[in-house]
Amino acid sequence: MTGFRTVGSAQRFLSSFSRIxxxxxxxxxxxxxxxxxxxxxxxxxxxxxxxxxxLAA
Structure with missing residues (x-):
C-alpha cells in the first residue's frame, strides 16, 4: 500500500490497473x-x- 493514503484509493487504482x-x-x-x-x-x-x-468526451 506504499504511496496510497487509504485502502480505498489503493483498491480503486488496482481495480482499473488490473484491466489496463x-x-x-x-x-x-x-x-x-x-x-x-x-x-x-x-x-x-x-x-x-x-x-x-x-478525454474529448
Missing part, C-alpha cells in the same frame, strides 16, 4: 524482439487513441 495492464504485456516468450517492439508500438498507439477519445 494486460494490454501492455503481450506474450513475449512467443515473439521475436522485432515483433514485440512492433506489437508494443501498435498497442501504445491504440492506447493514445482511446485515451484521447475519452
Amino acid at each position: 495492464s494486460p494490454h501492455f504485456r503481450p506474450p513475449r516468450h512467443r515473439m521475436t524482439a522485432t515483433d514485440h517492439r512492433t506489437e508494443l508500438a501498435t498497442r501504445f498507439h491504440v492506447w493514445e487513441q482511446v485515451t484521447e477519445h475519452a
